[in-house]
Amino acid sequence: MKTFQHKTATSVADTLSILSEYGEKAKLMAGGTDLLGLLKSKSMVGYPDVVVNIKTIAGLNEIKTDAQGLTIGALARLADIAGSTDVKDTWPILAEAAASVAMPQIRNVGTLGGNLAQETRCWYFRFPNAIGGRIMCKRKGEGPCLAVKGDNRYHAIFGAKKCFAVCPSDMAVALAALDAQIKISGPKGERMVAMTDFYHPLGNALAADEIIVEVQIPRPADNNRQVFIKHRVRDTIDFATVSVGLVVSMDGETVADARVVLGAVAPGPYRATKAEAALKGQPINSETAATASAAAIVGAVPLSRNAYKLDITKTLVKRALLP
Ligand SMILES: Cc1cc2nc3c(=O)[nH]c(=O)nc-3n(C[C@H](O)[C@H](O)[C@H](O)COP(=O)(O)OP(=O)(O)OC[C@H]3O[C@@H](n4cnc5c(N)ncnc54)[C@H](O)[C@@H]3O)c2cc1C
Known part of the structure; x- marks a missing residue:
């Protein structure tokens, strides 16, 4: 590892001041x-001169609820989210997603x-510098996406452009299904970004001088059901090959509203809006689950080695709908 300065931030304002001083050279x-x-x-092109420890910012790890919903500080640990009684009681999909992460x-x-801000796991992007030199690609600012003609079994089937890497975050899938908003702080003040708008094919919405402060999650409707299902190669520890976050609210026996979000198939959490439309106003049964699961893959464009994700996606959507 190359050497870098290690700075400890004591507040969000302190972090922003360090970021404004060092710009792209700080991480x-x-x-x-x-x-x-x-x-x-050393797979990245730019290596930071300064690493800013933000774990020391007081209060940014809180998990709070009020009448509007749930607010989770950016420094809340995944284990705390998975173990929070408030989260498990009202936003169980979030606790399930957090519990499914790694080990x-x-x-x-x-x-x-x-x-949320972690880098993609694309094996071309992460190719270590020590083994013959890093691999350049669009995401690093130069060169083609090697996954297009290469080994693309874990890459995107929806919405990719220039880079076919998928978003590895399980939390993003659950948060998108819950219609969450991310609060970002920067030199111009604070701004809110919808979870579904946070990622783009070459990265995310964060500028080099910004920090995620918290995530706000609205209270779900009464009579809702939430499911997170993750398919992975190794159950003990692995990133998703495909995941599904489902939040449905019922009006009696029929679906009043549905959010069906797919993970590990696109540059960000992917809303399967055709599946959502197929569910609205319908009862949930094996027939509507089959229709919705088929609708979930409409528009997918698989690469040479990842068409298997279509079948997994359909199966997960069906399983999420039929308990
Ligand atoms: C073996 C292994 C298995 C894993 N499996 C899974 C999995 O199954 N599912 C899954 O979702 N993830 C998985 N992960 C990824 C893991 O969840 C992330 O590494 C972890 O959540 C990152 O959190 P961190 O606090 O350690 O981030 P850091 O490593 O400290 O930071 C990661 C990035 O986020 C940026 N960053 C951190 N905090 C902020 C902030 N508040 N504002 C702006 N930018 C910020 C940093 O600059 C850096 O670019 C796995 C990781 C490993 C190593």
Whole structure:
């Protein structure tokens, strides 16, 4: 690992002042579970001069509820989200997603903000510098996406452009299904970004001088059902090959509203709006579940080695709908 300065931030304002001083040369570190691996492999082009420890910012790890909903500070650890009684009682999909991330060691250190801002796991992007030099690509600012003609079994089937890597965050899927908003603080003040708008094919909405402060999640409608299902190669610890976040609210026996969000199939959490439309006003039974699951993959454009994700997606949507 190359050397860097390590600065400890005491507040959001302090963090912003360090970021404005060092610009692109500074990198925030919360739990460090993603950042340190990237720094060690030197797979990135830009290496930070300064790593800013933000774990020391007081109060940014709180999990709070009020009449409007749930607010989770960016520094809340995934283990705390998975274990929170408030979260488990009213937003169980979030607790399930947090509990599905990696293993206890990562969940005990990794934070919500870090989970959302983590880099893609694309194996071309992460190729270590020590083994013949890093691989350049569009996401790093230069060169084609090698996954298009290469080994693309874990890459995108929806919405990719220039880069076919998928968003690895399980929390993003659950948060998108819950219609969450991310509060970002920067030199111009605070702004809110919808979870569904946070990612784009080459990264996310954060500028180099910004920090995620918290995530706000509205209270779900009465009579709602929430499900998070994740398919992965190794059940003990793995990123999703496909995941589904489902939040439906019922009006008697029929669906009043539905959010069906797919994970690990696109640059960000992908709303399967055709599946949502197929469910609205319908009862949930094997027939409507089959229709919705078929609608979930409409518009998918698989690459040479990842068409298998279509069948997994359909199966997960069906399983989420039929308990
Ligand atoms: C072996 C392994 C298995 C994993 N499996 C899964 C999995 O199954 N599902 C899944 O979702 N994830 C998985 N992960 C990823 C893991 O969840 C993330 O590494 C972790 O959540 C990152 O949190 P952190 O606090 O350690 O972030 P850090 O490593 O500190 O930071 C990650 C990135 O986010 C930025 N960042 C951190 N906090 C903020 C903030 N508040 N504002 C703006 N930027 C910020 C940092 O600058 C950095 O770029 C896995 C990781 C490992 C190593």
